[in-house]
Amino acid sequence: MLSIAQASVLANDGVKMTLIFCNKTKDDILCDDVIKDLEKKGVNFKVFNTLTRHVESKHGSWDGLTGRISYDMMKKCGLPSKVSDDILVANCGPKGFGDVINAFLE
Numbered sequence: 001m002l003s004i005a006q007a008s009v010l011a012n013d014g015v016k017m018t019l020i021f022c023n024k025t026k027d028d029i030l031c032d033d034v035i036k037d038l039e040k041k042g043v044n045f046k047v048f049n050t051l052t053r054h055v056e057s058k059h060g061s062w063d064g065l066t067g068r069i070s071y072d073m074m075k076k077c078g079l080p081s082k083v084s085d086d087i088l089v090a091n092c093g094p095k096g097f098g099d100v101i102n103a104f105l106e
Contacts, residue, residue: 009042016044024053
């Protein structure tokens with residue numbers, strides 16, 4: 001997902017992209033600096049981080065999303081509520097995650 005975003009932002013191709021990045025804790029977020037830099041460079045690239053196991057007393061403050069990716073979260077992040085020919089939804093994760101995302105899109 002990162003390489004797709006990088007290619008689009010660096011090419012300045014005008015494609016609107018939203019990345020919802022789900023991790024257990026904020027320490028698990030890979031390439032955070034690279035992703036934040038891309039978001040600054042790409043006016044059409046938006047990033048939302050969500051944590052599934054954040055405990056403020058243990059991990060510190062967090063102002064991002066929490067919980068697993070859901071249909072409501074996708075809508076909250078600005079993703080369209082239905083599929084069309086000019087929209088691509090790509091996902092990366094275990095099979096169960098892919099099944100959940102695909103169910104939203106049917």
